Amino acid sequence: MKKRILVPLITAMLALSLTACGKAEEASAAEDTPAAEESVSAQETESAAEETTVESAAAEGEMGPLMTSIMEKGKIVVGTASGYPPYEFIDITSADQSVIGIDMALAQAIADELGVELEIQDMSFSSLLSSLPANTIDIAIAGIAPTDERKESMDFSDSYLFAEQTFIILKENEETYSTLEAFEGQTLAAEKSTTQEALCQELFPNNQLVSLEKVPDCILELKNGKVAGICVESIVGEQYVISDDTLCFASADTGRKKETAIALQKGNEDLLAVLNKVIQENKDNGNFDKWVEEYSMIAAENAAD
Numbered sequence: 001m002k003k004r005i006l007v008p009l010i011t012a013m014l015a016l017s018l019t020a021c022g023k024a025e026e027a028s029a030a031e032d033t034p035a036a037e038e039s040v041s042a043q044e045t046e047s048a049a050e051e052t053t054v055e056s057a058a059a060e061g062e063m064g065p066l067m068t069s070i071m072e073k074g075k076i077v078v079g080t081a082s083g084y085p086p087y088e089f090i091d092i093t094s095a096d097q098s099v100i101g102i103d104m105a106l107a108q109a110i111a112d113e114l115g116v117e118l119e120i121q122d123m124s125f126s127s128l129l130s131s132l133p134a135n136t137i138d139i140a141i142a143g144i145a146p147t148d149e150r151k152e153s154m155d156f157s158d159s160y161l162f163a164e165q166t167f168i169i170l171k172e173n174e175e176t177y178s179t180l181e182a183f184e185g186q187t188l189a190a191e192k193s194t195t196q197e198a199l200c201q202e203l204f205p206n207n208q209l210v211s212l213e214k215v216p217d218c219i220l221e222l223k224n225g226k227v228a229g230i231c232v233e234s235i236v237g238e239q240y241v242i243s244d245d246t247l248c249f250a251s252a253d254t255g256r257k258k259e260t261a262i263a264l265q266k267g268n269e270d271l272l273a274v275l276n277k278v279i280q281e282n283k284d285n286g287n288f289d290k291w292v293e294e295y296s297m298i299a300a301e302n303a304a305d
Helices: 001-034 035-051 055-060 065-073 102-114 127-130 193-204 217-224 236-241 271-286 287-305
Strands: 074-079 117-123 139-144 163-171 190-193 209-212 230-233 247-249 257-264
Touching: 001 117, 001 127, 035 102, 065 074, 065 271, 074 102, 102 117, 102 139, 102 271, 102 287, 117 127, 117 271, 127 139, 163 236, 190 193, 193 209, 193 230, 209 217, 217 230, 217 236, 217 247, 230 236, 236 247, 257 271, 271 287
Parallel strands: 074 117, 074 139, 190 209, 190 230
Antiparallel strands: 139 257, 163 230, 163 247, 163 257
């Protein structure tokens, strides 16, 4: 009888012992969890929340029509106009002849910030800005100056590059065109629909002006002796001067600078805020300086080939 009583007692004691051990192990495991792991978990949760902010806002209808369209498509369509190195130009070393340059590096940074794919639509500059109201592109990044006239029909981001407006001439004529007055009566060239074209018309209203689709076309006119000078911004002209020792900048000072910004349709303040955020970040981290140097060198090498 005593044995029969002991067996259930021992069994109950063992059960209590195992239960106690299990609770002790759970408490020990909880005590052994480092605070750092809790911090990392909190950071990951916060990061995930930030990453879904754009998507959540879109789902709740808090975004403007353009931002909503971009998020629904999963891509941002950027219009540009290659033939304007180092801002944008064809990578002749690539199999698909893709467009690269300062502006394309910026476009990729914007796509990365939004978490969408980047699609580039290449066209002539003269047709680029009309593509915005036609909704064939989402934004335009192509060395665009935010002029007062353009601001009447579209919005612009903060400016991200600044350059002198100047002239490229034949080096043999360096002394001849040392002043603006020397260009009076001469045939000049500029890319069509640009601030350089407008500047030539303002400074030399009586001169003949050859307006062409791309700067390389203007360079060809200069080297063939058909124009006396080409109005360009210094960032664009630099690679032509570096790669061709028959060319140089005229010492004549126009006293004008050109700002560059991103163009988009009016009424898209949420997207505009993202563009300005990306621009400021890449100003602060020095990427714009790096991109100017990198793509100016590539453009110069292409021009020399």
